[in-house]
Amino acid sequence: MSDYEQLPNITEKLVRYGLANGAEETEIFCVKEKRISISHDGEAIDTNSSVTAGIGVRVAIGKKWAFTSSSSLDLQNAGTEILEAIRIARIREDDPDFSGFPLEGHIPAFKTRLDDLKNIQIEEIISSLVDARRSALDLDKNLSNVQGSFQVKFGKRAISNSSGLNYSYNRGSYTTSFSAVGSYGENRFSENSFTGGTKLSYDFENLALDAAQRTVDMFQQSTPVQGGNMDVIMEPFAAAIFFIGISRVIFKGNLALTNRSILTLNDLGTQVGSKALTLIDDGLLDGGIKAAPVDDEGTPSSTTPIIKNGILTNFLFDYSSAKKASVEPTGNALRGIGHSARSYTSLPTIGARDRVIGEGEKTQAELISQTDNGILIGYPAGIFLGNPMTTDFTIFPTRVLRIKNGEIISPVIGVSMAGNGLQWLKKIISVGNDSKMMESVVSPSVVFSDIAVNSSKPKKTGMKMPPMMG
Amino acid sequence: MEVTNDYIEFMDYAITALNQRNVYYGDIRYTKQLELKLIARDSKIAEIIRSVETGIGIRVQSEKGAPLAFVSTSNISKGSLSEIIEEANQSSRTLASLSSNDEVHFAGQPIETQHLVHTSKDSIFSTDLKDVKDYALAHVDEIKQEDVSSASCGLAGTIQYKHIITTEGSDVTFIVDGVGYKGDATMRKMGKFQTYADRKGGTFGIRDLYALLEKGNLAEEIGKTVSMMIEGKSINSGRYDVIIDPAFAGLLAHESFGHMTEADAITTRASALTDRLGERLAPDFVSIIDDPTLQHGAWNLLDDEGVIGKQNIILNKGILESFMSDRKNAYKLGSVSTGSSRASDYGYPPIVRMSNTSFLPHDHSFDEMVEDVKNGLFLKGHAGGESGTTGKFSFRSQVGYLIEKGELTDIISSVTLNGNILDYLKKIDAVGRDFSLEVDCGFGGCGKGGQRALVGLGGTYIRFRDISVTSIAQPRMPMMGMMK
Secondary structure (H helix, E strand, C coil), X not given: CCCHHHHHHHHHHHHHHHHHCCCCEEEEEEXXXXXXXXXXXXXXEEEEEEEEEEEEEEEEECCEEEEEEECCCCHHHHHHHHXXXXXXXXXXXXXXXXXXXXXXXXXXXXXXXXXXXHCXXXXXXXXHHHHHHHHHHCCCCCEEEEEEEEEEEEEEEEEEECCCCEEEEEEEEEEEEEEEEEEECCEEEEEEEEEEECCCCCCHHHHHHHHHHHHHCCCCCCCCCCCEEEEEEECHHHHHHHHHHHCCCCCEHHHHHCCCXXXXXXXXXXXXXXXXXXXXXXXXXXXXXXXXXXXXXXXXXXXXXXXXCCEECXXXXXXXXXXXXCCCCCCCEECCCCCCCCHHHCCCEECCCEEEECCCCECHHHHHHCXXXXXXXXXXXXXXXXXCXXXXXXXXXXXXXXXECCEEEEECCCEEEEEEHHHHHCCEEEEECCCEEECCEEECCEXXXXXXXXXXXXXXXXXXXXXXXX | CCCCHHHHHHHHHXXXXXXXXXXXXXXXXXXXXXXXXXXXXXXXXXXEEEEEEEEEEEEEECCCECCCEEEEECCXXXXXXXXXXXXXXXXXXXXXXXXXXXXXXXXCCCCCEEEEEECCCCXXXXXXXXXXXXXXXXXXXXXXXXXXCEEEEEEEEEEEEEEXXXXXXXXXXXXXXXXXXXXXXXXXXXXXXXXEEEEEEECCCHHHHHXXXXXXXXXXXXXXXXXXXXXXXXXXXXXXXXXXXXXXXXXXXXXXXXHHHEHHHHHCCCCCCCCCCXXXXXXXXXXXXXXXXXXXCCCCCECXXXXXXXXXXXXXXXXXXXXXXXXXXXXXXXXXXXXXXXXXXXXXXXXXCCXXXXXXXXXXXXXXXXXXXXXXXXXXXXXXXXXXXXXXXXXEEEEEEEEECCEEEEEECCEEEEEEHHHHHHCEEEEECCXXXXXXXCCXXXXXXXXXXXCEEEECCEEEEEEEEEECCCCECXXXXXXX
């Protein structure tokens, strides 16, 4: 039996060990995972490969609970951490919000296919990265670098708890991204491209060319834009980043319950976005980066519409917040969010799974052709600066193309926009049919109407200054 | 933290395995890291988390000039090590056969044997956890003044041990501990919503941390600040003279300038400072350093290639004088490593990192800087932001004040500075003489390449003339229920 197959035995044994040593309730989360990353920074290609395994322990004595973790699967070391968790739990006061661990639920039929990911051909990936990078750099002499990276991870997770839940499952995904950098006049521009999931693709060249082309688009004489209200089209990668930025907090059920978010349970059924907007949190997305049959507490995964045709339909819940709100958990208890890359080292907290923005019928070209006065924007830098509780933000996109009478006329620099994310959701007038994935969000181009655009006086561009190569 | 010698036989096994395979270069890094975090929120303990991480990371260069391959495992056994060493050797050979890029070489020779210890007598791990818990609960009560709707106090500690041996003969160990604090307050009042947070920490013990919190009367200060911020006045976006405090200055020095001077950004030509050594970037009273030796900052004296660090003057009196480098990139630049190669732990390869990056103090008192501003802003603390190696950045302040006719007047709501650091450096006209450092231990740190590092940010007060400021409207709670 391989190490991977032993995980369920380990979790079950350790739950019994916790109960035998003073814990009234015990939960053991165990993971073993292999990660391989290959990156080409323009100078050198690096390969990193790691095998990580560990356990996360939650124990409770009445309503006193504690969490410990260890990178060792050795039963003796794991036992030491369980005893440590019991010692810590005894020190603290009761937590009135603690509501135990989930019972075993009906697990949806879902299988993560890891064969492609486990059998990646390192040589093929390196060659593809090298070739893709070379093709992208050939696009324009003002591109100073194109960097590419590929990462794959696959492994097994097991969860057991003293409520009788025992489950193990495969988990894996890959991501590929490119970043292009170049200068024109005094200005430097950079754009990214991304793909990922469980359905492995070796088509790196189009991805690299995409990042490069969107950077090269800015290598032209820019024109000043008069500040004022106009339509804003976000490209798919940009729109995905926008949705990640504004939805970091506001759809979490525990915060809605405790009034720590701008949206509360009273807002369910109300219009929070335009009719063109549908946003789904999908724990079972076919090929998705975060797809798995259960969440990291063992609750069955589900497909949860958050906003449907503009109406707020659901919040995201883990086991304890769902119990408190008297609703079913949505399978959104995740570990390894935030600073910890290793899932077993963190407590499960509410987080989004893969998110999908509903598509429309028009191509991006059609969206542009229907815009009389607007801009097309790339990466909305600054979106993570805002206040996630209220969704207020300011953005400073660097790739901005001016649209007049249905046509792109020139690049623009020095553009910024300030606004409120929830208010912007109501300004969506159209979505494209050109969805792309960026960091577990799948989004098409999105058109926002009547947005206040500020513009500072642009710097000189053109060829008065020699291009800075580097 | 108890470090037993059980792992040594596996290090010996690994180095023997590398030598038997005749690899050109190899290094083996064992790390053990213990972390503890306690968060009190609103009169109760929200979380107590403890973790222990141990493992071995190995870098292999199969033949002279071949690319490096990195492998790691948390399973410390001969079978596992044998497997990953073979994988690394094979990967390095594959890369050498497929890559047409420059060869990889190392600059200089690291030290042979060194054992460095920087630990306190009162780490959080040797302190009674009950006392730590009681301190955090009392601290939350102090933050939670009359109108504060929610408050929290987090206390964290870490101990890291590492042992590195290389096929060149280096054999070094390093142990350091640190503590960190994060306090925050949230307020809702008359439809307005506001939050404020402060952080402290460094490579010292918990009594020093408590002293630091009490010296600044920090709990009370956090409560008072959020109460003032909620009344903050919105200003118009536009151009102002701006003074930033050491915390905000540290963010600029580290994020927008420091990352541009990391050697990997230079050799890949991603940085706007490539090929610009010796160029004047700022007036002659502006200097920026990176210093791993600061005892009360993030002490990082020995890097993960076994190189001892020292104060590195990057911007010297306005002139770009140095970069931060590891051995690999130093070779490409024809220089030597600055001891800036670090990894989060065994599971990650060492990459170029900063330690304590800051503006050097100069001659102005804070009052003198304010007196000389007719219409401006004083920005205190930062609420994060984004930047890249092109020099462009956007950073948000936490608290701000109007300066009118040489005096601090109204408190203002959050604003954003955005632009290019190379333009900003030219607009500095005064540098303060005070110095302070902020270390985010356990509640953040610097992220790069998927890794986190303990770093110190800080410096002194900096005054810019005529820079662009973007106002963010005072957050208000829309009446969502009215939209049914």
